[in-house]
Amino acid sequence: MLEDLTLTPPGVGLPDKHYVGFFDGETPVAILDLIDGYPDEATAYIGFFMMNKALQGRGIGTEIIREVCDDLKKTGKTAVRLAIAEDNPQANRFWRKNGFRIVRKVPMDGWTALVAEREV
Numbered sequence: 166m167l168e169d170l171t172l173t174p175p176g177v178g179l180p181d182k183h184y185v186g187f188f189d190g191e192t193p194v195a196i197l198d199l200i201d202g203y204p205d206e207a208t209a210y211i212g213f214f215m216m217n218k219a220l221q222g223r224g225i226g227t228e229i230i231r232e233v234c235d236d237l238k239k240t241g242k243t244a245v246r247l248a249i250a251e252d253n254p255q256a257n258r259f260w261r262k263n264g265f266r267i268v269r270k271v272p273m274d275g276w277t278a279l280v281a282e283r284e285v
Contacts, residue, residue: 174203174210182212187229193217195229204246208282209237211247230263238285245285251277 173182181201187194198212216226234245247265249256257279265281272278 174200177203185233194220194225197229197233199233207241207243209242209245211245214247226259227263234283234285242285244282246280246282248278248280251279 170184171179171182173179177200181203183199183201185197185199187196195214195216197214200210200212202208203210214226214230237245245265246268247260248271249260249265249267251257251270260281264283266283267279268282269280270277271280
């Protein structure tokens with residue numbers, strides 16, 4: 166499992182991979198895995214975004230994603246991309262609600278990834 170924390174897309178080094186934690190005081194709210202400059206220099210890639218289950222449904226995740234996108238725009242990024250498991254309705258709703266649009270489907274080993282993107 167620990168080696169999974171260092172996985173990066175082809176051509177991307179560890180200096181471009183960032184884990185960002187969000188806290189309310191001492192309470193962990195969310196964690197985001199962000200790849201800078203993938204699949205191109207103008208795009209950032211969200212590897213995963215996990216919310217504290219006790220805080221879901223309050224708009225906090227949406228606010229975090231809005232702020233992340235705003236900050237990425239300030240650094241010169243024009244888009245954010247991610248992949249959603251096709252059979253995960255909760256994730257599909259969340260990312261679509263946050264402005265992500267499916268750009269293509271990619272068959273994976275036993276599942277289908279929906280590649281989604283949003284302009285920032």
